[in-house]
Amino acid sequence: MKLNKFFYLIKEGIKSIFTHGFMSFACVVVIVACLLIMGNFALLSVNIDHNIKQLESQNEILAFVDETLSEDDARAIGPHLRSLDNVKDVEFVTREEAMKNFISKYEDEDMFSDLTPSTFRNRYVIYLDDLSRMEGTRDDIAAVEGIADVSASLEISRGFIAVRNIVTIVSVVLILILFVISIFIMQNTIKLATFSRREEIGIMKMVGAGNAFIRLPFIIEGLLLGLLGGAIAFFLQMGIYRVLNQRLLASAVGTMIQVIPFATLMYPVLAIFLGLGLLVGTFGSSIAIRNYLKV
Amino acid sequence: MVHLKDVCMTYPKTGTPAADHLSLDIGEGEFVFLVGSSGSGKTTIIKLLTGEVRAQSGEVMVNGFDLRKIKRRKLPALRRTLGVIFQDFRLIDNKTVFENVAFAMHVIGAGRRAIRERVPYVLKLVGLEGREKRLPQELSGGEQQRVAIARALVNSPSLIIADEPTGNLDPARSLEIMLLLQKINDLGTTVLVVTHEKELVNAFSKRVITLENGCVASDETGGYYGHEA
C-alpha cells in the first residue's frame, strides 16, 4: 500500500470518530461500563485475596526446643530451621520472653506471680511461604535435632486455603461471565455503528476500494475508541477505588481489613484496561466489518 | 468493451430468470441507452457488468475482465475501470463535494498533488465550480447527480454506467444531465445509460437497446423508444 494512501486512511479513521460522534460516544460508554464492572469486581477479589493472605501469614508454627539444651544450643538450631524448605522466617523466643508474652495476655498479672520461666520452653516461631504445605513442613521441623515438640494449627490453615480457593474460583468464573457479556454488548454496539455505514461501504466498493482500504479506517477507529475507553475507565476506576477506600477506612470495617493502595495496583490496572480496550475495539470493528465486505 | 453472450442469470429464491440467454456488445466510444419496462432486467445487467452478481452461464466480458471467472479480490481492479452512477446519487453525506470526488482518487492511491489538480478540473467539467466546500445536502438533486458524475469520471474510466441517473430529477435537470453524459461521451468515454424516460431517449439519436423479460427485444441505432408499445 502506498504511503499517502496509508496516511489518508489513518486520517479518515480519526475523522470518522468525530463525524459519527454519537456512535463513537456510545461505543466508548459501553467499553467504559464493561471495563468498570469487570475492574471493580477484579479489584474486590484481589483485595479479598490479599486480606486472606495477610491472615494466613499470621498463622505460624511453634517449635519447642528440648529442655535439656542450653539457650546457646537452642539458638544454634535457628539457622538449621531457616534453611528448611518453605520456611519464610524464624524467630527465636526465650522462655523468659514466652512467659512475659503469656502473662501480658491476661489483665490480672498477679495471678501468675509464682510462675517461673522454667515452666516454659525455649521456642521458635516459624512463618511459612506456602500454607498449603504446612503439614510436610511441620514434619520436617519435628525431625530437626533438638526440637522436642511442634504445634501447628492445620485445621485453620486448611480453612484459609479452602476460602481462598473458593474466592479465586468464584471471581474467575464471574469475571469470565462478565467478559462474555461485555463482548456481546460491544459486538452489538459496533454492529449498530457499522450498520449506519453500510451505504458508505457500498460506495467505497463501487469506486473500486479493496477490502484493506475499507477495513483500515474502521479498525483504526475501533482501536482509538478502545484505547480512549480504556483510559477513561482507568481514571474512573481510580476515583471509585479511592472514594470506596476512604469510606471503608472511615467505617468500622476499616480497622479489621487492609485495602491495597491504588498506587500499587495502578500500572497493572492501566495496562489491562488499555489492553482490553484495544483488543475489544480492534477485534470488534474487524469482526463487525467483515459482514459488509462479502459482496 | 462490453461483451455479453448467451448470459443467463436467475436470482436465488426466484423462478424466473432476470437475464435469459441475453447477448449484447458495446464497442469503444459508443453511447447506448438501455430501456425496458420495470423488472425487464436492466439493473441486473448493470450488476452483471460491475461484478455485483454473477451469471450462471454465458460470457460476460467487461474492459478485458472475464466476469465469469474473476476472483473476488480482483473486483476492485475491474471497478476502477468503470464509473457508476445511480438514481439516488450515493454520495457520502459527511464529506464535502470536493472530498466526495477526491475520495475515488484516494482509493486508487493518487497523490495529493494529482488530486488537487484533477478534482477541480472534473468539477468544472460537470459545472460545479464554486461548490467544492458544500455538503451533499446543501445541493439540489441535479447538482448532487453532477457530483456523482464527477466522482465516476475522476479516474478517467473507459466505461461509464448510469442506472436511471435522472430518475429523481425534473425534465429540465434530466436533460442537462443527459447532455453532460453526451459531452463526456464526446470526450471519448463509452457511456451506457439505463432510463425510463422516453422523451429523453427520443431527444437523442443514439443506439437504443430494449429489454423484455431478460432478453434483448430490439437494438437499433438512432432508435426510437416506445414505438412498439
Ligand SMILES: Nc1ncnc2c1ncn2[C@@H]1O[C@H](COP(=O)(O)OP(=O)(O)OP(=O)(O)O)[C@@H](O)[C@H]1O
Ligand atoms: N436481489 C434480487 N433478488 C431476487 N430477485 C431480484 C433481485 N433483484 C431483482 N430481482 C428480480 O429480477 C428481475 C429483474 O430486475 P431488475 O432490477 O434488473 O429490473 P429493472 O429492469 O432494473 O427494473 P426497474 O426499471 O424497476 O429498475 C425482476 O423480476 C426482479 O424482481
Ligand SMILES: [Mg+2]
Ligand atoms: Mg432498475
